[in-house]
Every structure is written in C-alpha cells, then in structure tokens.
Amino acid sequence: MADWSKLSIDILSLIHGELSVLDYIRVGAVCKQWNFACKLKYHCPTKKPQSPWLVLPDECDTTTIKFFSILEKKTCNIPCPEPMIHRRVYIGSGHGWLVTVDDICNMHLLNPLTGAQIPLPPVTTLPFVSARHNSHGQIIEFVVEVPYGANIISTLVFSFERMRCIFFQKAVLSAAPDVDDNCLIMMICNNWKHLVIGRARGEAWKCISLYHHYTNIIHRKGKFHSISDTGIVKHLEIGLELV
C-alpha cells in the first residue's frame, strides 16, 4: 500500500520546491517525514522566483512587518526579528531580502522570513559623504558634497532624519546574499542621484561613475540596468574586482 507519509525525501523536496513560501511552511506541519524534508531545504522555494509580496505600512503594530501576498490574496504579519526594526525605512528589495536603513543610517539586508540580517558598508565610506562626531566619537550629523556645475562643489549638512529621507533613494540586489557570495548591491543616493555599488558584509561603497541623475535601476538576468533623467538607458556590467 502506497503511503504518502513515507515518500522519499528527494521526491518530497522536489514537490515542496514547487510550492509558494506560505504553502511550503504549512506542509511542514503535515507529518514528521514532510517536516524533515522541509527542514533540509534541498529545494527551498525561496531560492526560486516567487510571486511578489507587498510590504504594507502599519503604524500601530510595531512588532511585525505586514506583507500582502498578491498570489494568495492574503495578509501575513511576520514578527520582526529585533526591536526597532519597524523604525527602519525600506529602500529596496529582491530575492526575498529587504534593504533597510535604521534611525542612525546604518544599512542592513534583512530576510523577514528567517530574521537573518547582513550589514552593508557604512555610507561614510562614499567619497562624497563624511560625518561629524561628538566628543564620544559618535556620529551626530552627516556632511554631503553636492556637485554644482563643472568644478564647483557645495556641502550640505544632514541630520539622521533628513539623511534617511533625502539621501537614500533606491537599492537593488544582484542575487540572494545567503546563496551567492558575490551578491552586489547597487544604490541610487544623494540629492544628485549618484550610482554606487557595494557588497553584503563589504567594507566600503564605491562610486560607479562621475555622471549623476540616475532615476531608476533594476537587476535582471545577471546585469544591472539604469535609466537617467534624460532617458538614457545603460546596461552596467560590474567587475567583481571593482568592489
């Protein structure tokens, strides 16, 4: 007599791999064998493209992040892994990870399903950003250089809050950082929309080009693509040795 609870782990994993994240977590509660197959994560669906989830704002609930699954038409309140995460702003997402900026402008990649977090390089490593410190060596505000015309540069002083609202514009990931060690993060930042690149757990951000006014970026099929406010589309291939 065939028994679905005794299905071999490799077959089960392949079936489970076809499920959405939500169904995948649920089938782990069917029986012990299925639970075991899920825990091994051989074909975990988070490694494959999923239908998108929207992050919904929720000012009242500070302990969870509220997601809406478009495919399942279902809202999920996923617990925040650490306190204060609800005060972060999200500046991008991809491959199941969010790019977050906290209230003192530290950046992290956050996987809301596993609670895993990976630090990104400090913004003060950018050539046009420096920080002012208090007597204890803590950052109190940022100084950002803004190009005006050919060789004229002016500086702006930003508080944490203004930095968060104005400086960080959009970030995209080239891969899932827990799967691919060469995952790169590209970001549009500064009022003048510079394009910069960095690595998860990396030391520093690097400026990609002196040209600015990038209005949007995406990553698709191994390449970053950018568009400027004059409508110029570029395909950017980033050599790993640059970062």
Next chain:
Amino acid sequence: MSTESKEILVGESSQAKPEKKTIVLMASDGDEFVVDVDDITNQSEMIRNLISDMGGTDGLQVPLLNVTAPVLAKLLELFNVSNKNDDDEEVTQKVKELMEAELNMMIDVLGAANYIEATSFFDLSCKVLADKFKGMSVEEVREFLNIECDFTEEELQQIHAENAWAFD
C-alpha cells in the same frame, strides 16, 4: 492490464514503423514491455545513458527492479501522451486525472519516474501535485493524501509557534 499494454506498444511500434529500433523493459514481476528506443530515451536519462554505455540497443533488456508491471504500463502510457504532444497541456491533464482517480498509483508512478530519471515528466508531476496543495490547509493536505498526523501535541504546537503567521 500489463499484458494488454505490452501488446499495444509492440503493435504500434512494429506495424507503423517497422524500421524503428526497440528495447525490452522488464518489470519487477517479470513482465516484458517492448518500447521504441527514441520514445523511451526521449524521457529517461537512465536508459539513455545505459544505451550509450552498452554501445547500442541490440537485444537490450533493462530490468527495472523497483517498478511493477501495472506501474510501468501506466508510466509508458503517460510517456506516450507526452511524446505525442509538443506542449505539456495534454500530459498535465492526464497526470491530474491520475492524481484524482488513483492516488496510490500516482505515488508509484512518481517513484518509477524518479528511478529511471525521467526528469521532465517527474518535474511536471511534482508541479501537478504542488498545484493541488496550493492554498490547502494542513488538515486538507492530510485528508487528501490519507496521511496520519504523527506529531505529538507539543511538537505540533512548536511547529505552529515557529511560524504562527503562516497558519492563520
């Protein structure tokens, strides 16, 4: 059932295109199935590799120790549908029908497809099953597949607590 399938398959391959090469698949209970070489190698990586290792198909008999005659007959029937259609629509429909009508046969067909490395057919079948589970509650999945919950009450509570949001 197995003898019937054998005759049909032999009839088709020997009458319609007599020049085509065939090999014999032997089910675990000894029944023999004559199959067209192109048809089976189109599906099974294992048999494709075997033929290449043996350097030809002359008089080749492949014993499939884990596959009974009724299961092999069903699998070959589904391969036949798959080979005759360029897209997967027809064979997906047949796998769905099998899943709804004979769930126990489905599990053996899956096992057999995995065993002979019929990768694309196997992936398609997994997808059909997974589609069936989509949106089902844990209880509905257990009921559909006739699985008994073998967790203790505490284990079940812990699994729910780990990802409570998914079980709402």
